[in-house]
Amino acid sequence: MVFGWLIRFVVVMLLVRLAWKFVSGFAQGATRRPVSGPARGMPLVQDPVCGTYVDQGRAVTARRKGTVHHFCSDDCRKAFLEGDVSSA
Numbered sequence: 001m002v003f004g005w006l007i008r009f010v011v012v013m014l015l016v017r018l019a020w021k022f023v024s025g026f027a028q029g030a031t032r033r034p035v036s037g038p039a040r041g042m043p044l045v046q047d048p049v050c051g052t053y054v055d056q057g058r059a060v061t062a063r064r065k066g067t068v069h070h071f072c073s074d075d076c077r078k079a080f081l082e083g084d085v086s087s088a
């Protein structure tokens with residue numbers, strides 16, 4: 001009975017997939033913590049050049065068209081002001 005074996009195999013595979021989905025979903029819900037964010041009350045701002053999140057107090061700032069932008073380093077600030085990332 002080759003077909004009986006095949007059907008059993010498929011059913012087992014489906015059950016394993018369902019169980020895996022359930023387990024991974026449960027694990028995701030259980031481990032939902034703040035992702036390494038410093039809980040110091042200092043808001044994080046995103047560097048528009050490299051995408052890094054930096055403390056607003058530590059960030060390098062630049063004013064452009066009336067908006068203050070925050071950067072992780074002077075290099076990113078320079079790159080932004082030189083227009084390397086015009087889409088941002």
Ligand SMILES: [Zn+2]
Pocket residue numbers: 047049050051052071072073076
């Ligand atoms: Zn940066």
